[in-house]
Amino acid sequence: MTAATDDTGLFADLLVRAGLDPGPAPSFTPLTGGLSHRVLRVDGAAGRCILRILDPGVSAAGLGVPGRQEIANTAAAARSGVGPRxxxxxxEPAVLVLEFVEGRTLEARDIADPGTLVRIAAACRRLHARTPRFGNGFDIFRKAEELLGRCLRHGLPVPPDYPVRLADLDRIEAALAAAALPPVPCHNDLLPANFIDDGRRVRIVDYQLSGMNDPAFELGDIAAEAQLAPDAVEALTAAYFGAESSPRHTARVRLNRIASDFAWTLWFSVHHGLLADTAATPAFDYGAEAADKWARAVHALDAADFGRLLDRAAGRNAPPAGPAGARPTAP
Structure with a gap:
């Protein structure tokens, strides 16, 4: 599908203002899958690229970093060779023109493939090790508080037991803080569609929620979004941490997986409640996605091994572990 003629002039003007020549007859094809910003494939005089128009309402609603920060972080991630150039x-307006990454967009079933898991771990290590430090931080626990406050202020749907379960989230935060890993430049939103296999390596796109963070959250978020089985979570953790990998690292990843489902439950409530009129994918079932995430979080919190995960992540009565984890070395 090609964008409407009226918008074509706007898009071409944005390209010119960003320093690119769109040529006499560029075509703009909307890309589906994203929920927030307007993303188009451009075919023009200089070849193919991506035009990403950032909606300021997304950051205003707490659903992404400010436009200028996303631009800066995207440019930094590109220096690692993992993000698009x-x-x-x-x-103003916040716009990115990006390299079009040729390749296959991954799906959840791809993530669980053992060989692909190793390549994803390598992409994450490279991103974390070779990206210059981001100018902002990201904390999933503060994000959960922020989103809950926004839901309460605007009367948006919140699971009835969400406020009571915050005590469990506090326990996770305390356990992770007891043996914290050094923060690294993280993507923080690694659903399968943000991985593109270009045939040589896995690339990572869409830095809407990027910031300095615990690398174990990156892995836990991958596990949550792809709904990885326990053995796949262990394999992903081992592939990322290598010789330093330990049961403590796996526990950290599993706890961050719970935190991801816990916090992102309300991301969908806020997005649907505050940005429904401008959503990039209006037909998406936000309520169902929020319910699924919350059900997974509660199931994990009620699991028999939740207490053991807390102890192991905090280093209490856990098997001997390797070093707490230095900044990763890129493959």
């Missing part, structure tokens, strides 16, 4: 950008 930035071909041009505008601060």
């Amino acid at each position: 930035v071909l041009g950008a505008l601060d």
Whole structure:
């Protein structure tokens, strides 16, 4: 599908302002799958690229970093070779023109493949090790508090037991803080569609929620979004941490997986409640996604091994572990 003629002029103007020549007859094809910003494939005089128009309402609602920060972080991630190259950008309106990454967009079933897990871990290590430090931080626990506050202020849906379960989230935060890993530049939203296999390596796109964070959250979020089985979570953890990998690392990843499902439950409530009129994918079932995430979080919190995970992650009565984890070395 090609964008409407009226919008074509706007898109071409944005490309020119960002320093690119769209040529006499560029085509703009909307890309589906994302929920927040307007993303188009551009075919023009200079070849193919991506035009990403950032909706300021997304960051205003707490659902992403500010536009200028996303632009800066995307450019930094490109220096690792994992993120797409930035071909041009505008601060106002916030716009990114990006390299079009040729390849296959991954799906949840791809993530669980043992060979693909190893390549994803390598992509994450490279991103974390070779990306210059981001200028902002990201904390999933503060994000959960922020989203809950926003839901309560605007009368948006919240699971009835969500406030009571915050005590469990506090226990996870305390356990992770007891043996914290050094923060690294993280993507923080690694659903399968943000991985593209270009045939040589796995690339990572869409830095809407990027910031300095615990690398174990990156892995836990991958596990949550792809709904990985326990053995796949262990394999992903081992592939990322290598010789330093230990049961403590696996426990950290599993706890971060719970935190991901816990916090992102309300991301969907806020998005649907505050941005329904501008959503990139209006037909998406936000309520069902929120309910699924919350059900998975509660199931994990009520599991018999939850207490053992807390102890192991905090280093209490856990098997001997390797070093707490230095900044990863890129493959």
